[in-house]
Amino acid sequence: MTVTSARRLEQSTAGDIKLFSAFTISATVWLLLATAVGLLLSFKFPYPDFASSPYLSFGRLRPIHTNGTFYGFASVALTGVAMYVAARSSGISLWGKTYAWGALWCYNIAATMGTITLDLGINNGDQEYREWVWWVALFFVGAVILSAISIIGTVANRTERDIYISNWYIIGAYSFTTILGVTAAIPFYQRGLGQVAVQGFYMHNAVGMWFTFLALGTTYYALPKLLNRPIYSYALGILGFWTNLIFYPIIGAHHFEFSPLPWWFQTLAIVFSVGMLVPVFAGTGNFLLTMRGGWERIRRSVALPFIFVGVLYYFVGSFQGTVEALRSLQTIWHLTSYTVGHSHATMYGFITFIAWGCIYGLLPKATRKQPNSLATGLHFWMASIGVTLYVLALSVGGTLQGIDWAQGDPFIASVESAAPYWVARAVGGTMMFCAHLLFAYNVYLMTFARSRESEAAPIVAGKATA
Amino acid sequence: MNRGMNNIVVLVAGPFIIYAILALFMGAIPGAVLSKTSPGPGVMPFSPQAQRGRDVYVSEGCSYCHTQQVRPLKQDLVFGRPSTAGDYAYSTPQLLGSERNGPDLSNIGSRQPSDVWQYIHLYEPRSLVSMSIMPPYRWLFQLKAHADVNDIVVPVPPGYAPKGAVVVTTQEARELVAYLKSLKQAPLTSRAKR
Incomplete structure (x- = not known):
């Protein structure tokens, strides 16, 4: 890179930094709101009469928690990182910043209107992760399309010859989610059991084709960048990309095993759920082999421990998903709290930890404002211990529920068996929420607070493999 | 493969088309077909x-x-x-x-x-x-x-x-x-x- 182009880049990145900061701040606000709701929900298990007005009732707040964390927090946090990664790995400033700002507005309009409508009891029929009515969902699809325009424009105008593997995953995430969102939001062709089929397809792909692709794509940039060494294998990254793309869309029906959906459709989903081990081994193996021998650097880094835990939970959560899909185990675990534990292993242990790792790793480099190291350490340990307690508690409690049902005990016996584990879940949830307060403080330090190292050396932009 | 995927049009359009086909066969078509399931014997509309x-x-x-x-x-x-x-x-x-x-x-x-x-x-x-x-x-x-x-x-x-x-x-x-x-x-x- 020539000196002049480096200087031009240096000037143009001010807009990138502002966008990255704005996306992170917006995501943090939604994280606090949605997980405060989640915390309240976890305490409604031991105290069902607590906060029992309609606007604070379990049935209305549950989708506010799930959609708020999915679309208000994780989508916005990872999109902010993805835009920054696309620009840095392309060697230019983000293209089409107006589209990017438009996207941020649309994400927030969707999340705000979605939250309000759900609290008023206006929803798309209790269908997990697509409870927003179609006209709210269309704002989200609009945000995805606007993000895609900006990111694809950036990669198209790159100064580097090659398109870095991160951008395969990132661009894929926006393409797939546009198709997925339209497929799911169009209401007129879905009735009864047909809607069940679309729901299985949608709920699995929203996790697999959106969050997984975004988190893997950003990790392929942040991990080598922070370790200052190349990724272990480019080929494994490509293998993971194609196998994720082919296998993931086929496995949605495993959410409705033993339902009246066609039996072969469920079996097909189970077979490909086992096939998912290929991209999961490819991804986690690649990341862990990249980290191998770098433990001292990971230990001293603020961001790398988050990515390490994220990769471990990617493996644990995905492996768990494959095992859960087997019919023999679904007879016990299906419809119990075990599933809720699994979804937190993946959406929190994997996706959220990767988002935090990327933000702690890349945002201070961009704004030249550091987070507080004590707060970061506490954030890491409280979130890690909290989510592990959460997942373990619901795994044990859910298994007990399933065994009670299989034994033919009265239904209420399963409620009594799970009750202490629901309390343990609320304790884990409390630790997780406290960690989010510390993260919010750090986001403030990394964005709004006055810089303490304004004389520091300018950032050197380059591609991740440098 | 890598050289082709360095072309932004191929990188965007290739996976897009593949996923669109998968979404059609795994989401939209099963949804549309199963939506036409006829009511079982004795299954009545709600009052x-x-x-x-x-x-x-x-x-x-x-x-x-x-x-x-x-x-x-x-x-x-x-x-x-x-x-x-x-x-x-x-x-x-x-x-x-x-x-x-x-x-x-x-x-x-x-x-x-x-x-x-x-x-x-x-x-x-x-x-x-x-x-x-x-x-x-x-x-x-x-x-x-x-x-x-x-x-x-x-x-x-x-x-x-x-x-x-x-x-x-x-x-x-x-x-x-x-x-x-x-x-x-x-x-x-x-x-x-x-």
């Missing part, structure tokens, strides 16, 4: 009142804790016969659910036909099932000093009843209970012939 009650059920998110799918497994037979595709012909939005913090309701109209029980349970679940974790749905009821002639008074057990007032149903409560009472699995033909 207007039950349909409005179903809207209340959806609105309040009942299906986050109550499934409406009986699996062909021994442990599910307590809830009714295994659900069939034809059971869901009139069930839009679908309410199969994913979690049983409470029991399955596919056949609750047969299993618990008493509307008085349903009203008391909705007002304060723990007055009937002490270990229940179901939220109370007080906003589906009204407190009055004296009941009017047309009011349905809910006989809330002592200790849970408000002092100096009677609990009467609102229209939403009556619609919701009408819906719950309408949830009766139609007998399968082989059994009906017997």
